[in-house]
Amino acid sequence: MLTNPVYAALTGPHSTIAEVRGNARRYPTAIAPFLGLPGNPTDQDWADAAVLLGPGTSAALMRPDLPIPDAFKLDRQFDLVQFVAPPTLAAVDDEAVVLGLDDVPEMLALVALTDPGPFRSRTIELGTYLGIRRDGELIAMAGTRFALPTHTEISAVCTHPLYQGQGLASRLIRVVAAHITSTGRTPFLHTGGTNTTAIRLYKSLGFTLSNEMMVTIVEPV
Template identity: 65%
Template sequence: MDVLLNPAYAALTGPHAGFAQVRGEVRVYPLDVAPFLGLPDEPSEQDWADAAALIGPGRVVAIKHPDLVVPGSFKVDLTIDLVQFVAPAGLGAEDAELVALGPDDVPEMLSLVALTDPGPFRARTIELGSYLGLRQDGVLIAMAGERYQIPGYTEISAVCTHPDHRGRGLATRLIRAVAAGIEQRGDRPFLHTGTANLPAIRVYEHLGFTLSNRTKVTVLQIV
């Protein structure tokens, strides 16, 4: 399978292996880093049993996979249709007004995420890659950064702008700036969004992103 169709597994068996909690062939990020479970492309009964033992009761995890058959030992809480886009060559553009975000910025980042809901972002998500932000009068009003790192690609994630500052092109600036760092490492940027998020899709298409896959995110837990 194309690594882009199974990004959590590709990351956790590749560049993000140092984060992986492991049982058999199954991988998962620590709870405070990301909710994503990594399964082989065609998970076996043993893989599902190892996943259940690894995550334990009560923990909610998410899997990005286009066609996942979930066994009855798991409860599916939610399934969301996603589109995945890959950036055009040369998208990156550095932006001197943006600032690098670090651990001291995490409380503000979590507040901005709670307000805008760009997708999962937790206390240690910032450890997965570089994050950039824009401040106005000292207040963080927009940010974006890197999440999955897989062979040849890095995901742009947590793209969000405070509602009071939308319509100023801040998301575009942040995407291009994050892309610049990814391209400097020799990787190609990619990203995901929900099929219903038409404003975001229009931004990505305007920037020259091309559709690479249609997939799903499945949120589940042990019954």
């Protein structure tokens, strides 16, 4: 399940928002750019994925590397590492506030400034997002994205460059983890395989490496 989190989410807790053709699943493009396929996709699964995406539309697979059929072109690919949280991570923080639809423009602006990964106009629909404000300005945020039957992903962890180094990301990760554990699930997260700063932070919080994977961006030919 953790080696194929997009498919696990789109066939599990996020099945109600999945766009589906055969065994292929995807999030609506305004929510997230991810495509989900079974663990060992067949030719028919790939054919369904091509129809589901449509010509000229790319999508990201998040899983261990797999051969890409000739019906798709590989746009780009990069290493990804996955970590699972320790049971002692959760904490409360009075400064963290729940973010809502009215906050999305500020969230999108913060993401554009910091590039924590895909966050789109409707990504907030995937879970609970928390933020920290200073003088009314959103300066840090984190939230939940992929919901699996037993795990929920911490995502969109970012801090405004002017406020980095103050431990805001760590604080928000702990609060989001508390929300996840209250639902009976285990927090986990992903980061780029070369993002040494993030990897160092997660290890310092007690996260343990669970999988090494790839993000593979494909497009039907």
